[in-house]
Structure formats: C-alpha cells, structure tokens
Amino acid sequence: MNFISTRGKDQVINGASAIAKGLADDGGLFVPEYFPNLSDRLKDLLEMDYAERAATVLGSFLEEYDKAELLSACQKAYAKFEDEDPAPVVRTDDKFYIMELFHGPTLAFKDVALTLLPYLLRKGCDISGIKEEVLILVATSGDTGKAALEGFKDQEGIKIMVFYPSEGVSDMQKAQMCTQEGNNVNVVAVKGNFDDCQTAVKKIFSSKDFNFDLKKRGVVLSSANSINFGRLAPQITYYFSAYCDLVNSGEINFSDKVNFVVPTGNFGNILAGYYAKKMGLPIDKLICASNSNNVLTEFFAGGEYDANREFFKTMSPSMDILISSNLERLVFELSNRDAALTESRMNELKKQGKYSITETELEKLNEEFFADFCDEDECLQEIYDYFEEYGYVLDPHTSVAVKVAKNFLSFTENQNATVVLSTASPYKFTQSVLKAITGKSVSDAFKGADMLMNETAMPIPTQISTLKTKEKRFTKVIDKTETLNAVIDFLE
Numbered sequence: 262m263n264f265i266s267t268r269g270k271d272q273v274i275n276g277a278s279a280i281a282k283g284l285a286d287d288g289g290l291f292v293p294e295y296f297p298n299l300s301d302r303l304k305d306l307l308e309m310d311y312a313e314r315a316a317t318v319l320g321s322f323l324e325e326y327d328k329a330e331l332l333s334a335c336q337k338a339y340a341k342f343e344d345e346d347p348a349p350v351v352r353t354d355d356k357f358y359i360m361e362l363f364h365g366p367t368l369a370f371k372d373v374a375l376t377l378l379p380y381l382l383r384k385g386c387d388i389s390g391i392k393e394e395v396l397i398l399v400a401t402s403g404d405t406g407k408a409a410l411e412g413f414k415d416q417e418g419i420k421i422m423v424f425y426p427s428e429g430v431s432d433m434q435k436a437q438m439c440t441q442e443g444n445n446v447n448v449v450a451v452k453g454n455f456d457d458c459q460t461a462v463k464k465i466f467s468s469k470d471f472n473f474d475l476k477k478r479g480v481v482l483s484s485a486n487s488i489n490f491g492r493l494a495p496q497i498t499y500y501f502s503a504y505c506d507l508v509n510s511g512e513i514n515f516s517d518k519v520n521f522v523v524p525t526g527n528f529g530n531i532l533a534g535y536y537a538k539k540m541g542l543p544i545d546k547l548i549c550a551s552n553s554n555n556v557l558t559e560f561f562a563g564g565e566y567d568a569n570r571e572f573f574k575t576m577s578p579s580m581d582i583l584i585s586s587n588l589e590r591l592v593f594e595l596s597n598r599d600a601a602l603t604e605s606r607m608n609e610l611k612k613q614g615k616y617s618i619t620e621t622e623l624e625k626l627n628e629e630f631f632a633d634f635c636d637e638d639e640c641l642q643e644i645y646d647y648f649e650e651y652g653y654v655l656d657p658h659t660s661v662a663v664k665v666a667k668n669f670l671s672f673t674e675n676q677n678a679t680v681v682l683s684t685a686s687p688y689k690f691t692q693s694v695l696k697a698i699t700g701k702s703v704s705d706a707f708k709g710a711d712m713l714m715n716e717t718a719m720p721i722p723t724q725i726s727t728l729k730t731k732e733k734r735f736t737k738v739i740d741k742t743e744t745l746n747a748v749i750d751f752l753e
C-alpha cells in the first residue's frame with residue numbers, strides 16, 4: 262500500500278519509507294492511500310491472541326514487511342507487558358468498561374506502539390535502503406519520552422533525544438526520564454510548555470540546512486511522535502482487540518456497535534480509533550475527552566480551531582496541548598482528502614493560530630464524534646467517586662475520560678457498550694491521585710506512592726519502586742532557542 266502526504270506535495274511512498282521518514286518533506290503527515298477493510302476478517306480476529314491481531318492489522322497496511330517476521334516482532338514487543346494481553350478490558354459497570362493500556366514497560370499507553378516502533382523503523386530503513394544512522398527527536402508531554410527512550414535504548418544504528426517541558430510533567434515522569442539507561446539516549450528539559458518543545462522539534466525537522474548538514478555526517482532524522490504512522494498503526498489494534506474481547510466474553514453480540522472514550526492530547530490515540538472505524542470495526546461514537554485545555558471541545562462544537570488561548574497546566578499533563586498535530590489527518594479526511602485545502606488550513610494555523618472547517622464538514626464530524634471536557638475539580642472528584650463506587654483507581658487522564666463519558670451517557674439515548682481507554686497507571690501521577698482519594702498533599706512522589714498503596718491496596722509497579730535508587734543521568738535545562746545546539750552537542 263502507498264502512503265501520501267496530507268499536504269499533497271511529497272512523493273507517494275510505501276509504508277516502510279513513510280515510517281522511516283516520519284514526517285513528509287512538505288510538512289504534512291503520511292496517510293495510507295486508502296483504508297484496508299477488515300470487516301471480513303473480524304471473525305478470524307476473534308480467534309487470535311493480541312500479537313496475531315496486531316500483525317493482521319499492521320500487515321494490512323505494511324505489505325512490504327515480511328508477515329512472519331512482523332508477527333514475531335509483535336510477539337516480542339507484547340511479551341514486555343505485565344499480562345499476556347497488553348490491552349485487557351475490565352468491566353466496571355453495566356455496559357461500561359475500562360481498557361487498561363498501562364501495563365507496559367513505562368506504564369502508559371504509548372508503550373503499545375513504542376515497544377514495536379523500533380522494529381518497524383529499523384526494518385523500514387532497511388527496506389527503503391537507508392544506510393545512515395537514525396536520529397530520533399521526540400517532543401514529549403511526559404509519557405512519549407519515557408516510552409520512546411525505553412523502546413529505542415541500545416538499539417544499533419539509532420540515537421534518540423527527548424525534549425520535555427521542564428515544569429510540565431509529573432515528578433514521577435521526570436524521575437523516569439532523568440534516570441534513563443542506555444548508551445544512545447539523551448534527555449533535555451526545555452523552559453516552556455509542550456507546544457514549545459513540539460514547535461522546536463518540528464523546526465529542526467523542516468530545516469533544510471540542518472538536514473543537509475546531518476546527511477554529510479551520515480545521519481538522518483526520524484520521529485517517534487504520533488505524527489509517525491508507525492506510532493499510529495499499532496494503536497489501531499487495541500480497538501479491534503477490545504471489540505473481539507467483548508464479543509468473546511459475551512458482553513456484546515457480534516456486529517453490535519460500541520463507543521470508545523479517549524482522553525485526548527495530540528489526537529493520536531483517538532485518530533487510531535477513527536481509522537479502526539474506517540477499516541470496518543463497528544464503532545458508533547468516538548468520544549474525545551479534554552481537560553481545561555479544551556481547544557478540541559470547542560473545535561467540535563463550532564468548527565473553529567483556535568489555539569490563541571491561555572495554556573493551563575493541569576494534573577493530566579499529557580493532555581496539556583493546544584496544537585493537536587494529528588488533527589491534520591482527520592481534517593484531511595473531512596475535506597475528502599483535499600490536500601491543497603489541508604495545507605492552507607495548516608498554514609493559517611501556523612500564521613494566525615487558527616482555522617475553520619465548513620458547516621458540512623462539521624456535521625460530518627459530529628456524526629462520528631462527541632467532544633467534551635472536564636476541569637480540575639471535576640477530575641479530582643471523579644477519581645474519588647470512582648474509587649468509592651467501584652474500588653477502582655483512575656489516573657487523572659482516565660478520570661477526565663470517565664467524567665466526559667458520564668456526561669455523554671447522561672443525555673443520550675445511545676445504549677451501546679462504552680469503553681474508556683485508560684492511558685496511564687495512577688502511580689505515574691501519585692500526588693494528584695492521592696489528593697483526590699484522601700485529600701492529602703505530599704511533595705515526595707515516592708512517599709505518595711506508599712501512601713496510595715496503603716489506601717487503595719493497588720500494588721506499586723516495580724517500574725516505580727525501583728526508580729527511587731536509580732542514578733539521575735540527565736538534569737540539563739535549556740532555553741527553547743537552544744534546542745538545535747543541544748542536538749548538535751549530542752551528535753558530537
């Protein structure tokens with residue numbers, strides 16, 4: 262299958278090259294030329310384990326990857342998860358489910374894709390004849406950074422550098438990144454917010470001079486952010502997998518429709534759900550949940566994307582984003598794949614910080630999606646309520662999604678099973694979760710973890726308990742204007 266750029270000015274290339282490159286030369290994002298339909302294979306998927314499902318979904322896009330090798334890569338990646346199933350679905354109430362995507366090496370849903378991306382990327386380079394060393398640049402709001410570092414550490418022929426907002430991640434996330442092991446990794450804090458990091462990284466990607474300079478050094482850039490199709494594709498699998506699990510356990514009938522609720526930041530996770538729907542999965546509503554940075558909620562309500570607004574630091578930092586990169590892929594579909602229009606909208610976004618879609622596009626959007634947000638108080642309250650009612654501990658991101666799901670279900674006739682995607686372990690955000698459940702504030706994240714365990718009896722994952730004694734290797738903080746120099750330093 263071929264891939265095209267959302268802005269229409271890059272060459273048509275295969276999936277291997279799209280993954281190796283990450284971002285199109287025209288600044289657009291790679292999208293598949295069409296969506297393979299898996300409706301006829303849904304019955305087969307029911308019988309498969311997770312790795313087989315993943316290999317089936319990925320194989321339908323990535324025809325140039327060897328099928329047996331792809332399956333074996335999926336098996337290896339998903340063996341790194343705590344349970345056999347990396348995406349178990351837990352029933353908490355009648356027709357209400359939580360899909361737990363946080364049992365991987367770094368305790369966030371990003372692991373589902375980033376345990377597999379190193380293979381997809383390495384192989385993608387081989388297939389497309391890229392011999393250079395690959396330098397992966399990552400802008401992170403906390404979880405991508407750690408998951409990417411863990412996935413790519415000590416991988417031959419690859420270097421990885423991560424930029425995170427110095428005051429924009431949780432203590433536990435910072436501890437995870439600062440103590441990263443591996444001989445090919447680097448982590449730098451940037452004074453600013455996530456959008457500053459993302460903009461800086463995008464700028465480096467699009468600098469012709471710098472890329473030319475890199476080529477001379479025998480290095481090419483690539484991306485592990487969800488703008489890379491190799492990040493997106495593995496995320497499609499768990500929508501299929503959750504559906505199959507619900508059918509297999511008798512919770513729904515085959516071909517019943519379900520809703521998915523997704524705590525959203527850069528729009529990568531929920532976009533994978535939209536792609537799953539386009540591939541024939543019986544999804545009814547995709548529910549886009551935001552925190553106080555509710556730029557997406559307003560976009561879905563009025564058709565204007567306006568990033569000119571106050572930026573809030575919340576307790577769900579992975580959703581503290583004003584420019585949701587992957588929305589470009591959705592807008593591209595909404596416009597019936599009008600690349601020129603998509604490009605002009607993205608240019609408006611860059612210049613004026615906003616753009617609008619048409620009434621017709623907005624109607625189409627609202628047939629497929631529902632969007633809402635919840636503020637900090639509601640988020641805390643929902644963690645408390647959920648624990649009281651079900652004895653189940655939500656992290657702040659998942660809490661936002663649960664709250665929005667409840668809003669949706671309170672006024673709709675929609676009777677479908679509803680699955681909330683749980684994106685992080687509560688222990689990554691111990692202080693907020695502890696405060697929500699007990700009212701207590703602690704400054705030490707590890708002490709908070711002990712207190713949270715005493716309160717909830719939820720075991721502390723070893724990835725958290727072992728952090729305390731690890732050496733802090735990366736403590737540098739830089740200005741956002743210094744990112745390019747930091748990259749050059751790392752290479753030398």
Ligand SMILES: *Cc1c(COP(=O)(O)O)cnc(C)c1O
Pocket residue numbers: 369370371404405487524525526527528529530531579580658684685
């Ligand atoms: C990354 C992340 C999100 C947001 O996902 P997007 O794909 O960026 O929309 C939500 N919750 C957690 C815990 C995350 O790490």
